[in-house]
Amino acid sequence: MTDLCYLLLRLVAGVSLFGHGLVRLPKLAGFSQWMTSTFAKSMLPQSLVMPFSYMLPVAEFMIGLLLILGLFSNKSILAGIIVMLLLIFGTCMIENWEALPSQIIHALVLIMLLQFIASNNISLDKLLRKY
Structure with missing residues (x-):
């Protein structure tokens, strides 16, 4: 039952x-434009915000896919936590307090996945280690 619960929690984070x-990849330029305009009056320089706005959807997509598959799970979870820390920091910089709970929940789910990684038995990681 623990393995199934872990799988479901990994899928929740991965699918999200x-x-x-x-949804952001097909409109990457528009997403980047929205993000840079949102951060225009923040302390963060546009020279950091713009590249991040292009990398974020790619990172979300890849980390999510790897979590869904259960492939490179440990590294994917750590990468997801780093993304969440960056998003939380950015959210604080623009004082978007409404978005913060969602990001913290994502981070907590990823931290739980890391804590209980030994239960990651229904995954490609486990399947590939068998052979």
Whole structure:
């Protein structure tokens, strides 16, 4: 039962991240424009915001896909936590307090996945280690 619960929690995080990236990738330029305009009056320089706005959807998509598959799980979870830390920091810089709970929940789910990684038995990681 623990393995199934872990799988479901991994899928919850994976599908959320995958979905965020998937819907943003086709409109990447528009997403970047929205993000840079949102951060225009923040302390963060545009020279950091713009590249991040292009990398974020790709990172979300790839991390989400890897989590769904259960492939490179440990590294994917750590990458997801780093993305969430960056998003939380950015959210604080623009004082968008409404978005913060969602990001913290994502981070907590990823931290739980990392804590209980030994239960990641229904995954490609486990399947590939058998052979």
